[in-house]
Amino acid sequence: MGGGLGGSSPAWCMDIVGRVARGVGWWSGGPFTRGCAEVDFDERVWAEVDLPHCVVPLSWWRWDPASWGRMWVYRARLGPAKDDRTPRSVLRCEGVLTGATLFRDGRLIGEHVGGYVPFEFELTGLLRPGGSVLAVVVDCRWGIDVPPCRPRPSRPESIAFYQPGGIHREVTLRHPRAFYVPDPFARPIDVLSASPTLRL
Numbered sequence: 001m002g003g004g005l006g007g008s009s010p011a012w013c014m015d016i017v018g019r020v021a022r023g024v025g026w027w028s029g030g031p032f033t034r035g036c037a038e039v040d041f042d043e044r045v046w047a048e049v050d051l052p053h054c055v056v057p058l059s060w061w062r063w064d065p066a067s068w069g070r071m072w073v074y075r076a077r078l079g080p081a082k083d084d085r086t087p088r089s090v091l092r093c094e095g096v097l098t099g100a101t102l103f104r105d106g107r108l109i110g111e112h113v114g115g116y117v118p119f120e121f122e123l124t125g126l127l128r129p130g131g132s133v134l135a136v137v138v139d140c141r142w143g144i145d146v147p148p149c150r151p152r153p154s155r156p157e158s159i160a161f162y163q164p165g166g167i168h169r170e171v172t173l174r175h176p177r178a179f180y181v182p183d184p185f186a187r188p189i190d191v192l193s194a195s196p197t198l199r200l
Helices: none
Strands: 012-014 021-026 027-031 073-078 088-092 097-103 107-112 117-123 132-139 169-173 187-189 197-199
Touching: 107 117
Parallel strands: none
Antiparallel strands: 012 021, 027 073, 073 132, 088 117, 088 169, 097 107, 097 132, 187 197
16 A cells, blocks of 8 residues: 655745744645555656645535545655754644554554644654655545444434545654654643642
8 A cells, every 4th residue: 555745845834942843844635545655656647735635625605525535645855863862753743634654764653533633643763864755645525433423324414514635734753752642631630739749
């Protein structure tokens, strides 16, 4: 199975001080086709896009779920990590509707289902010194049994809003330290008592 995206210049770039290092690349997208995750796929068949991105153009009315309800692909060419002091590489997606499958140079890395939940893929040791091709195959089909979607035979109109497919939130390439805690959560306990506590 393959995936591909295309473009000719950087379409997103982040350089944040701290444990998020630089991620530079360009993305483009089109309907999923056989072999589009492979390194030698011709990305020029698709136009350059910026993230966040919806797989189809939308107006302010008359949305048609059938226009986006299929498999799509995004693709990026990444160079090697810019900072040798950060031994890890982690790709973080803040939101992809609704299913996402990541490939690196045609090799399956991981899968995620759920359009509103951030997720990460560990790329440490997988990025080639001369650069790598990442392909994100996005499953926008209705019927994936994950909230707020509903399994068939229900239709997209059965919930209160439409969910146009695509990478609808930011994507970053992180270079954290060797040990770090992703997405820490603090739980307050007995906050109205004489001994309130906070559990991490």
